[in-house]
Amino acid sequence: MPSSPSLVRVERLTDPGLEHVAELVLDRPEALNAVSTDMARAIAAATAQVAADDSVRCVVLTSSHPKAFCVGADLKERNAFTDADLMEQRPVARAAYGGVLALPMPAIAAVDGFALGGGFELALSCDVIVAGEEALVGLPEVGVGVIPGGGGTQLLVRRVGWSRAARAIFTAARMPAREAHELGAVDEVVPAGTARDRALALARTIAANSPVGLRSAKRAMRLGADVDLAAGLEIEDACWRATAFSGDRREGVAAFAEKRTPVWPGR
Numbered sequence: 173m174p175s176s177p178s179l180v181r182v183e184r185l186t187d188p189g190l191e192h193v194a195e196l197v198l199d200r201p202e203a204l205n206a207v208s209t210d211m212a213r214a215i216a217a218a219t220a221q222v223a224a225d226d227s228v229r230c231v232v233l234t235s236s237h238p239k240a241f242c243v244g245a246d247l248k249e250r251n252a253f254t255d256a257d258l259m260e261q262r263p264v265a266r267a268a269y270g271g272v273l274a275l276p277m278p279a280i281a282a283v284d285g286f287a288l289g290g291g292f293e294l295a296l297s298c299d300v301i302v303a304g305e306e307a308l309v310g311l312p313e314v315g316v317g318v319i320p321g322g323g324g325t326q327l328l329v330r331r332v333g334w335s336r337a338a339r340a341i342f343t344a345a346r347m348p349a350r351e352a353h354e355l356g357a358v359d360e361v362v363p364a365g366t367a368r369d370r371a372l373a374l375a376r377t378i379a380a381n382s383p384v385g386l387r388s389a390k391r392a393m394r395l396g397a398d399v400d401l402a403a404g405l406e407i408e409d410a411c412w413r414a415t416a417f418s419g420d421r422r423e424g425v426a427a428f429a430e431k432r433t434p435v436w437p438g439r
Contacts, residue, residue: 179214181236182221189376192229192383194222197236198294204240207290208249209261212268215294219271226438229379229386231279232371233272233298241281241307244289247316262321265290269322272297276387278378282371283307284364288346293322296331299390301357302371303349306364309357315344330397332356383438384420388412 181197196218198205205211222228235241245265253261272279272294281287281295284304292309295301303309311320311328319325320341328337332355340347340355352358362370378386392411396404415421419437427434 179211180218182218185372189379190372192227192379193372193375194225194228194231195372196222196231196233198234198242199236201235201237201240203243203246204237204286205235205242205291206246206248207242207244207265207268207294208246209264211246212261212264215268216264216271219268219275223271223275223277226383228277229381229383230277230375231275231298232282232368232375233279233294234282234368234371235284237285238365239285240291241283241285241287242291242294243286244291244293265322269293269297273323273327276390277383278386278390280371280374280378282367283309283349283358284367289313289320289324290322293320293324293327295358296327297323300359300371300374302360302362302367302374303352303358304364304367305349305361307349307352307358307367308346309349309352310344310346311341312344312346314342328357382415382420382424382434382436384415384418384436385424388415 179200181199183195183197185191185193185195200206200211222231279298280300280302281298282302283295284307287295287307287309289312292311311324313320325341328340336355340357347355347357349358349361353361360370388411392408396407399407419439423434423436
């Protein structure tokens with residue numbers, strides 16, 4: 173897979189068990205990965221590239237800066253915007269966050285250091301968040317006169333519930349990793365500097381499973397999350413049908429019967 177545009181690198185890993193894992197590396201370290209317009213375009217391009225690759229079974233979102241996952245929107249750039257500039261940039265920003273959220277395969281965020289505002293929204297757009305114990309996360313946008321606009325008002329509520337999300341967003345709190353874990357805003361806390369290692373270990377476990385099953389399970393979960401139970405079961409049934417007659421299902425059953433490791437065809 174060729175490298176994506178600058179500011180975000182797409183790395184295909186070659187270690188055993190990681191051949192089907194793609195790492196998206198936020199790579200604007202001089203600005204602590206602040207999301208400028210160019211950075212947003214790079215995120216959208218990188219996620220589109222990975223989403224289109226059927227060989228990818230899991231994505232890990234990381235940072236090239238050891239002390240900052242992403243500090244959110246580039247406020248220096250924003251400070252020079254006219255109202256028209258801000259409106260023109262809005263679909264570019266939405267495409268970046270939406271690109272992470274729309275990844276069809278499981279995605280894990282590996283957060284060490286700061287993940288604030290839009291940076292935390294990038295992590296929330298993933299399915300699992302692993303945070304180093306010295307990470308600091310939060311949605312402080314109301315403190316600078318805006319609101320979370322990369323999905324934060326919706327994704328945090330869905331993760332932790334209304335009142336907990338309300339407290340976090342309305343206070344503009346910056347939460348240490350363990351506090352965020354107690355809240356349910358991150359899924360696992362690991363020693364500082366090891367979030368990427370832990371995320372890759374999870375990715376290795378995930379990537380050993382059926383790519384068709386993984387994508388169908390994620391689709392069923394995402395589409396069914398906010399509907400009533402009856403509608404959700406219909407969504408699940410449709411996704412089951414899309415998986416049950418696949419080559420992956422036939423290979424999985426055969427491998428189980430033959431007591432061997434499956435070789436997934438991925439279709």
